[in-house]
Amino acid sequence: MLGVEIDRSTLWKKAREEKHDNIPDPKVAEKEKLIDELQKKVSEGTLTVSGSNDVLTMALGPEHPGRVRGVGAGISTRKYFNLPRQERVKFADQLKESVRDVLKEETLKMEARTKQLVEAERENLPNQLCQLIPNFDPSVLKLTTFQGSEQSPKNPMSYKASCSGALDVRALNFEDDNSKDGEKQEEMKSKDAEQQVDMQKDKCLDVSEKEQQAPHYSNLVLPSSLQALCRFMETTLKVHEKAMIFTIEKEVFGFERQTFVLIEDITQFAAMDEIGATVVAVYMRCLFDVLKTTNMVNMVGFVDPAQVSANSGSLTQRSRLLANRLQKTDGEHIFFMPYDPGRHWVLLIVRPKREIVYFMDPLPGNQVVDDECKNIVNTQGRKAPIWKTLQGTLKQPSSVECDYYVMRFMRDFITDPSLEFEKKFEKGKDQAPYPQEAIEEVRKEWADFVCLHME
Numbered sequence: 001m002l003g004v005e006i007d008r009s010t011l012w013k014k015a016r017e018e019k020h021d022n023i024p025d026p027k028v029a030e031k032e033k034l035i036d037e038l039q040k041k042v043s044e045g046t047l048t049v050s051g052s053n054d055v056l057t058m059a060l061g062p063e064h065p066g067r068v069r070g071v072g073a074g075i076s077t078r079k080y081f082n083l084p085r086q087e088r089v090k091f092a093d094q095l096k097e098s099v100r101d102v103l104k105e106e107t108l109k110m111e112a113r114t115k116q117l118v119e120a121e122r123e124n125l126p127n128q129l130c131q132l133i134p135n136f137d138p139s140v141l142k143l144t145t146f147q148g149s150e151q152s153p154k155n156p157m158s159y160k161a162s163c164s165g166a167l168d169v170r171a172l173n174f175e176d177d178n179s180k181d182g183e184k185q186e187e188m189k190s191k192d193a194e195q196q197v198d199m200q201k202d203k204c205l206d207v208s209e210k211e212q213q214a215p216h217y218s219n220l221v222l223p224s225s226l227q228a229l230c231r232f233m234e235t236t237l238k239v240h241e242k243a244m245i246f247t248i249e250k251e252v253f254g255f256e257r258q259t260f261v262l263i264e265d266i267t268q269f270a271a272m273d274e275i276g277a278t279v280v281a282v283y284m285r286c287l288f289d290v291l292k293t294t295n296m297v298n299m300v301g302f303v304d305p306a307q308v309s310a311n312s313g314s315l316t317q318r319s320r321l322l323a324n325r326l327q328k329t330d331g332e333h334i335f336f337m338p339y340d341p342g343r344h345w346v347l348l349i350v351r352p353k354r355e356i357v358y359f360m361d362p363l364p365g366n367q368v369v370d371d372e373c374k375n376i377v378n379t380q381g382r383k384a385p386i387w388k389t390l391q392g393t394l395k396q397p398s399s400v401e402c403d404y405y406v407m408r409f410m411r412d413f414i415t416d417p418s419l420e421f422e423k424k425f426e427k428g429k430d431q432a433p434y435p436q437e438a439i440e441e442v443r444k445e446w447a448d449f450v451c452l453h454m455e
Contacts (some may be wrong), residue, residue: 001444003323005173006160007054007055007056007334008056008068008069009035009038009039009054009055009056009059010039010058012035013032013035013068013273016032027112027401031048031059033062034059035056035059036057038059042055045392056069058278072353074321083438088404102150104358111218122129128149146270157394158353166389167178169400222270223440223443223444223447225444225447225448225451226269226444226445226447228267228451228454229266229270229447229450229454230267230270230450232451232454233263233266233267236454237266238263238303239265243260243261243263244260244261244450244454245258245259245260245453245454246258246259246261246282246285246453248261248281248285249285251288251297252284252285252288252302253281253302253303253304253307253325254301254304254324254325255286259278259281259282259284259306260276260278261279261450262278263342265278265279266450269446271444272400272401272439272443273400274400274403274405276405277305277306277309277338277340278306279403279446280305280338280345280403281304281305281306282446282449282450283336283407283410283445283446283449284302284336284410285449286339286445286446286448287302287410287411288302288451290414290415291344292415294414294417296414296417297397298333299332299333299334299419300333300334300335300336300339300413300414300419301325301329301333301334301335301336302335302336303322303325303336303337303338304321304336304348305337305338305340307321307322307337308321308322308337308339308376309338309339309340309341310340310341310372311340312372315372315375315376318376319375319376319379322337322376322377323379326350329352329353331353332351332353332354333352333353334349334350334351334353334412334419335349335350335351335352336348336413337349338406338410339370339373340409341372341373343363344363344402345357345389345403345405345406346359346361346370346373346402347360347362347409347410348360348363348373348377349407349421350385355383355385355386356385356386356387356388357377357385357386357387357388358388358389358390358421358422359387359388359389359390360389360390360393360406360425361389361393362393362394362395362396362401362402362405362406362409363395363396363402364395364396367389367391369387369389374387380397388422390421390422390426391425391426392424392425392426393409393425394425394432394433395432395433397433398431401433401439404439404443405434405439407442407446408434408438408439408442409440411441411442411445
């Protein structure tokens with residue numbers, strides 16, 4: 001604090017502050033305000049302090065025998081307040097040095113945290129390259145480390161998840177076509193690996209630029225509302241570098257929050273490409289209007305996919321957020337919980353009262369529940385729930401429809417007032433894919449809802 005000597009009252013405040021000089025305890029914050037006012041009066045000469053009757057004593061009251069607040073252990077009142085002036089000056093210097101040490105320690109912690117964030121972004125680079133190159137093999141990145149700045153996602157809910165990585169990941173071949181030239185191949189592996197990866201990175205950038213210049217949706221037949229949304233994106237969002245802002249009311253996920261639909265969300269949805277949690281959450285908000293129309297709000301609830309999926313925080317945090325949501329239940333209430341375990345979407349249907357969780361995976365051949373997903377749900381009750389896989393789940397025809405299928409599953413359930421989804425998808429039912437018309441209904445409804453928010 002400018003103009004104020006670093007005395008024990010200042011050190012007392014610093015010891016109780018969190019990051020950004022914030023004091024969480026309101027009672028302590030009131031004392032800090034009082035100390036600031038007294039220090040100001042001292043600096044202005046309108047208040048005189050002497051001996052033990054200093055600023056901290058005026059703010060907190062008299063010292064107790066045997067100790068002095070704000071100067072550390074082992075210092076008695078007699079030892080501190082009865083020091084000669086010269087020694088008092090030395091003691092003040094020691095206090096200043098202590099404050100410098102505290103600030104230095106906090107700086108080191110912040111630098112370590114920044115380094116962790118940068119490392120996390122570097123680890124996410126293979127996933128980004130896999131999205132840009134369909135046949136990219138992440139293992140080639142082990143040969144070198146890219147130098148340069150990493151970019152964080154613009155929207156924490158816009159991470160893309162699809163099962164394409166699980167279905168179609170083939171290794172890139174960097175070897176010379178001439179198999180007889182083994183010596184040249186070894187030289188490429190050992191000396192030119194970095195150059196090869198850099199070339200692939202340049203190709204990724206070229207692909208990205210081409211996609212922006214000629215988006216896939218331009219040659220597709222789209223619903224009228226989706227066409228209107230794409231025109232709005234081209235003429236308004238891109239021109240002004242804006243995003244569409246949505247407020248999702250508390251009734252939908254149990255808490256109110258804002259989310260942002262980005263340009264990339266719209267282009268990928270229009271092209272029926274891989275989409276992220278933002279798009280799924282906005283469609284769940286659309287379905288909430290259906291629940292209100294059919295008076296089913298007290299029967300069906302939604303869990304925010306951005307709070308529970310694999311990229312959303314620690315296991316403990318996600319489990320706690322899910323527990324808070326499931327507590328707000330009444331009788332036979334059921335909850336739809338889209339979940340992304342990593343580049344794929346599945347749907348969980350949770351019935352807290354019956355302690356049953358239904359599992360739906362649109363990926364052909366997939367019947368196993370992710371262990372981490374189980375751990376999040378299993379910690380909610382006094383005992384682990386019963387898990388049931390709906391054997392008649394319709395299966396997607398290729399590698400990018402999992403998110404669209406999860407949205408369609410939820411639509412099918414809430415448009416059936418009986419909610420007999422166990423019979424609807426029981427074992428032995430036809431597992432053929434949805435007709436494309438069924439997926440187009442979902443896309444049209446999403447676009448209709450988003451168009452209402454165009455400004």
